[in-house]
C-alpha cells in the first residue's frame with residue numbers, strides 16, 4: 001500500500017498539478033488537504049489545458065476517486081463551477097468519484113468582503129476569503145462546516161446569529177462596507193446544497209476504508225511549504241498547513257502512513273504576494289527576472305498577478321525538504337532557463353556580516369538575509385524534446401545534479417515542458 005504526498009517546497013506554483021497527474025496511474029484516491037480556491041493548478045492533458053483551484057487535479061484521471069478533505073475551505077459556488085467546467089470538458093464527475101468532507105469549512109460572501117476591507121492587503125492575499133474563513137474555523141462560534149448545509153433550519157439559525165455580528169465588524173472597517181442579509185445568504189446556500197448534497201461525505205471514514213482496502217492514496221498539497229501558516233515566512237503565508245504537516249490534520253490519515261513524499265521545486269524561484277524573497281531578480285524590463293516571467297508565463301492562475309521571479313534558493317529548499325520529510329525531488333520548468341547565459345544558485349545567506357545556511361523562521365529576519373551565490377553556466381539550447389537525462393546538454397545536467405547535491409536528495413523527475421510527455425524519469 002502506498003501513500004504519496006506531492007508537496008511544493010517553495011512559495012507555491014511549482015507545477016505540482018503535473019506531477020499529481022503523472023502519479024495518478026499508481027494510485028486510487030487523491031486528496032486535497034489544505035487551502036481552498038486560492039490555489040491554481042494547471043494540467044495539460046492530451047493537448048487540453050485544465051485549470052482547477054478547488055477540486056484535486058487528480059480528478060482528471062477517470063480511475064481516481066477525488067476527495068476534498070476536512071482541512072480545505074470550500075466556496076460552494078467555485079465547487080459547482082469547477083464540477084460544471086469538468087463535465088462540459090467531458091470529464092465525468094459524480095458522487096462515485098468526488099467527495100467533499102462534511103467537516104470542511106464553508107466560505108461565505110462576508111469572508112470575501114472582510115478580506116477586501118484590509119485584512120488581506122498587507123500580505124497580498126488572493127482575495128478569496130481564505131484567511132477570514134480559517135479565522136472563523138478557529139474562533140469556533142462563527143465557523144460553519146459543509147455538513148451543516150444539510151440541515152436547513154439549523155443553518156438558518158446559525159447564520160441569523162453570525163451575520164449580524166459580521167455586519168457590525170464590517171461596518172467598523174469601512175463606512176461603505178457591504179451589509180449582508182442572513183436569510184438571503186441562507187436561501188442562496190440551501191440552493192447550492194441541493195447540488196452539493198450527493199458529494200458530502202464523512203471523508204475520514206472513507207479514507208480509513210481506503211487504507212483498510214489497501215488502496216493507494218495520493219495527497220495533493222496546495223500552495224508551497226514556505227507559505228505554511230506555522231512553518232513558512234510568517235506572517236506572509238497562507239492560512240493553512242501547506243507543507244506535509246497538513247496531511248494528518250487536513251485528511252484524518254495519520255502521517256505515519258505516508259510512504260513517499262515528492263518535493264516539487266521549480267528550477268528557479270517565484271513568489272506572489274508580499275513578503276521577503278532573498279533571491280528575487282528585480283532587474284528591470286530587460287533583466288533576467290522579466291525573461292523568466294515571460295518564458296515561464298509566470299502570472300498567477302487565480303489572480304493573474306505577475307509573479308516575482310528569482311534564482312533558486314537552496315537554503316530555503318533544504319529547510320522545507322527537511323520539514324516535509326521529502327524523499328525525492330521533482331525539478332520543474334527546467335526548459336524556462338534555456339536562454340540564460342549563466343545561473344546563480346543561492347547556497348547560503350549573509351546576515352550582519354555572518355554567513356549562515358540556516359533558514360530563519362521569521363519574515364523580519366529573512367528580510368535581512370543577503371544571498372551568497374554560486375555561478376553555473378547556462379546551456380543556451382532548447383530542451384523541450386529531451387526524454388532522458390542523456391538528452392540534456394551537459395550544463396543542464398550539471399545544474400540538476402548541483403540542485404540534488406545542495407538539497408541532499410535525489411532528483412527523480414525533471415520536467416522540460418507542460419505536456420505529460422515532456423517529463424524525464426531519472427533512475
Ligand code: IMP
Pocket residue numbers: 011012013038039040123124125126127128130131222223224227236237238239272273274
Ligand atoms: P491567501 O492564501 O489568499 O490568504 O494569500 C496568502 C499568501 O499566499 C499570498 O501571498 C498569496 O499570494 C499566497 N498564495 C495563496 N495561494 C497561492 C498559490 O496557490 N500559489 C502561490 N501563492 C499563493
